[in-house]
Amino acid sequence: MIYGISYTALFFFIVFVGLVLGLSFYFGRKTKSASSYYAAGGQIHWSVNGIAFAGDYLSAASFLGICGMIAVSGFDGFLYAIGFLGGWMVALFLVAEPFKRLGKYTFSDALNSTFKSRLVTLTASISTLIVSIFYLIPQMVGAGDLVTPLLGLPHWVGVLLVGIIVIVIVATAGMTSTTYVQFIKGGLLIILSTILTLYILKNGFTLNPEHKGQNYHEFMELSPVMADGKVERVNDWDLISQVEVKGKQFVNLEKDGISKWFDLVEINHAYVLKEVLSITENQKGMQLYNGEPKENGNFYQVGHLSKIIVNGKEVSKTGPVGPFEFLTIIKDSEIVRFQNIKFTDNDQNVSLFYQEEIAGKDFMLPGLKYKIGKGASLWSKMDFVSLMMALFLGTAALPHILIRYYTVKSPRDARKSTILAIAAIGAFYILTLFMGIGAAINGVLDVESSNMAAPLLARAFGVILFSVISAIAFATVLGTVSGLIVASSGAIAHDLLDGYFNKNLSDKKKVKAGKISAFVVGIFAIILGIAFKGMNVSFLVGWAFAIAASANLPAILFLLFWKKTTAKGIAWSIVMGIVSSLAIILASPTMWERYGLNPDDAFHQLENPAIISFPLAALTLFIISSLKRNSKDEIINQRLNNSIL
Amino acid sequence: MFHEPSIPTKIDSASKKKSRLGVLFFFIYFFFYGGFVTIGVINYELLAIETIGGLNLATLYGIGLIVFAVLLGILYNYFCSRYEDNMERGTVI
Numbered sequence: 001m002i003y004g005i006s007y008t009a010l011f012f013f014i015v016f017v018g019l020v021l022g023l024s025f026y027f028g029r030k031t032k033s034a035s036s037y038y039a040a041g042g043q044i045h046w047s048v049n050g051i052a053f054a055g056d057y058l059s060a061a062s063f064l065g066i067c068g069m070i071a072v073s074g075f076d077g078f079l080y081a082i083g084f085l086g087g088w089m090v091a092l093f094l095v096a097e098p099f100k101r102l103g104k105y106t107f108s109d110a111l112n113s114t115f116k117s118r119l120v121t122l123t124a125s126i127s128t129l130i131v132s133i134f135y136l137i138p139q140m141v142g143a144g145d146l147v148t149p150l151l152g153l154p155h156w157v158g159v160l161l162v163g164i165i166v167i168v169i170v171a172t173a174g175m176t177s178t179t180y181v182q183f184i185k186g187g188l189l190i191i192l193s194t195i196l197t198l199y200i201l202k203n204g205f206t207l208n209p210e211h212k213g214q215n216y217h218e219f220m221e222l223s224p225v226m227a228d229g230k231v232e233r234v235n236d237w238d239l240i241s242q243v244e245v246k247g248k249q250f251v252n253l254e255k256d257g258i259s260k261w262f263d264l265v266e267i268n269h270a271y272v273l274k275e276v277l278s279i280t281e282n283q284k285g286m287q288l289y290n291g292e293p294k295e296n297g298n299f300y301q302v303g304h305l306s307k308i309i310v311n312g313k314e315v316s317k318t319g320p321v322g323p324f325e326f327l328t329i330i331k332d333s334e335i336v337r338f339q340n341i342k343f344t345d346n347d348q349n350v351s352l353f354y355q356e357e358i359a360g361k362d363f364m365l366p367g368l369k370y371k372i373g374k375g376a377s378l379w380s381k382m383d384f385v386s387l388m389m390a391l392f393l394g395t396a397a398l399p400h401i402l403i404r405y406y407t408v409k410s411p412r413d414a415r416k417s418t419i420l421a422i423a424a425i426g427a428f429y430i431l432t433l434f435m436g437i438g439a440a441i442n443g444v445l446d447v448e449s450s451n452m453a454a455p456l457l458a459r460a461f462g463v464i465l466f467s468v469i470s471a472i473a474f475a476t477v478l479g480t481v482s483g484l485i486v487a488s489s490g491a492i493a494h495d496l497l498d499g500y501f502n503k504n505l506s507d508k509k510k511v512k513a514g515k516i517s518a519f520v521v522g523i524f525a526i527i528l529g530i531a532f533k534g535m536n537v538s539f540l541v542g543w544a545f546a547i548a549a550s551a552n553l554p555a556i557l558f559l560l561f562w563k564k565t566t567a568k569g570i571a572w573s574i575v576m577g578i579v580s581s582l583a584i585i586l587a588s589p590t591m592w593e594r595y596g597l598n599p600d601d602a603f604h605q606l607e608n609p610a611i612i613s614f615p616l617a618a619l620t621l622f623i624i625s626s627l628k629r630n631s632k633d634e635i636i637n638q639r640l641n642n643s644i645l
Numbered sequence: 646m647f648h649e650p651s652i653p654t655k656i657d658s659a660s661k662k663k664s665r666l667g668v669l670f671f672f673i674y675f676f677f678y679g680g681f682v683t684i685g686v687i688n689y690e691l692l693a694i695e696t697i698g699g700l701n702l703a704t705l706y707g708i709g710l711i712v713f714a715v716l717l718g719i720l721y722n723y724f725c726s727r728y729e730d731n732m733e734r735g736t737v738i
Contacts, residue, residue: 075704075707078704078707081707081711082678082681082707082711085710085711085714086674086678086710086714088714088718089670089671089678089714089717090671092667092718093667093670093671093674094667094668094671097660097663097664097667098664324698324699324700327699327700327704328698328699328700331699331700331701331704361693361701364701364703364704365689365692365693365701365703366685366689366692366703367689372685372686372689373690381686384682384685384686385682385686388678388681392678412726412729415722415725416722419718419719419721419722422714422715422718423715423719426711426712426714426715429711430708430711433704433708561668
């Protein structure tokens, strides 16, 4: 998709980024000690911390990823919302308070509060780094996607911009500024999502999703002359080629020197050529969008309804609808999705996005991405269970969420801020269902990236709404990336340097080491953000959750609830969780595609590793802890259990 | 190494009761969450049945899980706060 710069958007963007940087410098002057850098001195009010929690959690994955995935894959996107929120139950009921009592600055502090084991410090800090980096990738990808329509800049510039701003923020102020940035952003995100949802409901349903200043492309339908199942000729067009891919026929035609691709379909015993969106790339690397250079702007935003049914009657538009009515009408209507298919033709790489009509009742059920009904295999069912498991178990094991328990005064405040966060996040997730469906039917989707569904929907309703939402979404990325980098720098400077290598750094040097670490992690995040361009950010976050659930959660839960847990058991379960989840991810079909290989040839067909890696890590902890225990472990665990339970 | 809490916390004499309540509430939520996943895998067609207000079971169950999480959280906080207040006053409930 080609986007021009919007000066209104640029104005709001500068205001928000300026506000974020201003806050950082203000709090930076107050950050003198390690305690204030890593844990905001433990002095944040629980209500501020609660909304900041929501701000931390409602990252690019939630706002950009879930809305985008609902727009493209229907209810399957909402599975992420259900799982993400369910994960907070583990955090609230099992982890929040005991963790607050155990730790100081980092995840490793809490695990190691009684063992004082260097092995635990080493493995926990490495785990923090790996999980944070996997969580950073989708945030950076989201940042790049946002900047393109916001400022008309390429994806990599967006990634670089976020990287630089965040490094400045974190290196300046640490956890206090991160908390206030997240507080403001979290609050605004919920308010603006509510406004956007009200717009969607007021707009209702229409077969022609045109908005003020934004026309919807009318896709051509041609009648070909056929012979033996092949297109022989089409009026006014020159036939270039006909290709069969995965049981579908695609036809390349040319007119006035512009080549276009069509999908050959049979409707009521007659053949019809339906126009598709195409991106072709020749051997020299030159790309054409719908047969023309990208700059011509003839590559369209899509997503519409082909049939609207209200109370059993077919209508062309509805006018304003209520929230229940909205969800019922979409279930009874028909939606046109755009499916991607890739192949080579005449030495060109061809990527097509063809129309696929789908019944609303199927759109509002799981199965478009994670097949569990018709056509499901054992792998696809395992994948669904694995995803739901990773989301449920991952939240309580995310380092940047865990460290937020240390920013409040007491365990009671930790609990109260968690509940406030759950309420705020829950409300937001219900709104994502409306925003995602709204994007699917309002002709705003960018087929190259589903991540921009919600901001582009806002643009259809007005440039100011789009500008403010995009600026906040950008601040969302800034805030989350800041939190992740604080967690990573804590793992390097506080855990590895000070804890594992016994450097005995002074308070001042510990903060300096944290800032240098933040710089290094930031650079690394920029590189990965550019490398993973185009992937749905929720899907990527699913991986981070799976690694966190496998590497960290068995250690946390066993430590809190099984008195025979040993330091060796914890360390080896972390290692097993990291290694097994990474191995499964790196050998997954999606990664196979990233390597340029056929995804069907991947070692396995599992996209999310949690169903295997979590039980493996838990089993490792149980076996190692049961095998060899010494008297020191006994005493330590007795003390630990007395202090927790 | 300094692995103690970032700021000192008071001794929490209600922690055992709160911990037991947390485990109980966790399993209550896990039962419903696991129920959703199990229906999806074992009896997928059930998710399509029409329920309140014309919504299918998948949508109602999904939104229900979110609302239930918030309600359970509020209830948990209410009981925990009561335990803490009573312990601080020296009474046992």
